[in-house]
Amino acid sequence: MFNPLRSAGGEDSAARLRVLADEELMQLLYRGNAAAFEVIYDRHADAAFSLAYRMCGQRSLAEDVVQEAFLSLWRSGARYDRNRGSVRTWTLGIVHNRAIDALRRRTVRERGIVDGEGIEERLPARERTELEFARKDEAREIRDALEQLPDEQSRVIELAYFGGLTHVQIASMLDIPVGTIKGRMRLGLAKMRMALGDPAEVLP
């Protein structure tokens, strides 16, 4: 029986690694297994780049964010705690934090982010697996839940999460009291939770 912890590497073991669950790969990654890391990268790089691109609105910056995020994952794999979510969620959380860092280093004018739109460059996703179809269904549900919110609530959520803006910056941008911004965020997320039936986790 294949024991990934004893695997010596090579194409054969690389193929075997690809059948392992993310959580098993993380154990190998923590031991410095570059092949295990590569599988993790291949599984989640598209989602990571998609999120980074959505947030940064610029291909070169999104590339930097993804690169930093995955190197951070490689170097800090020991911090992954499966009890706190899937590897995908953890990875995308790192991407989100890195993108926020990148965005906050820039001025609002430099960002070119004034609302939830503005990304023109689109690259076709190549993966069309069964899991990908399931993810597309999930994506549709989440987009629907977001779109069904009143504009004032979806706008502050998008500006915060995808725009990397603080509630103070959003309040200033929209000329609305900070307390109102917080309230809209809270209400919007609560409505989405109800609409989505309390999503416990994104798909792996």
Add this chain to the structure above:
Amino acid sequence: MSERDQTPRGHDCGEDVAPYVLGALTEAEHDAFLAHLETCAVCRDEVTALQSVVSALPAAVPQLSAPAEIKHRVMATVHGEAALRGTGEPAPGRRRMPRATLPAWRGLLAPAGVLAAVVLAVVLLTSGGSGGGTRVIRAEVTVPHAYVSVSLSGGHAELNLTRMPQSPPDHVYEVWVKRSGAPQPTDALFTVSSAGSATVGVPGSVAGVRQILVTAEPTGGSKVPTSTPVIVADLS
């Protein structure tokens, strides 16, 4: 509104849950709210509930293919670090990439008249110090409220920093080792988290090393330290 703890800022803590999970609190607010979560079960529950929604948001964006050049760059670094690890270097790891910077250092450094802030951890290691067990030594830190300790185990050292300021704009922290003569640079460049914490492995064995220096240097690192130390750990 339920009965809840009040934040140090004196308003209802529940208001901060949504901006917290969305990553929309300011750095100071984020740190304060993290501390608040330690004592407020109601907020912890709400964070868990709303975090599940926020974790799903990335799935809503148009899905793109990551450019192949990212993988090439990432894997080149990963293979290089894996090779280092295979020859006895410390776990990949602990080195970090430059990230956000804050102006907090300016006030700290202005009196010293330097442009780049420096953290200096001086570790005096006795020969034959690679025996079993872990030794932890506290470093002296001139940065107010910061705390730095050095863990020594198996001939390797690891720095643990908490409440450290961000490195100055366009600067990162760099680890140096000193055996005799001038400090020698390492390839350990890192930044601290938004909460001011970091765990950094010192590359290679520290056998014979008398001092470990960590400085804030221009992005990309320097060949010699460029500023005055602000932390000193004497392990003798």
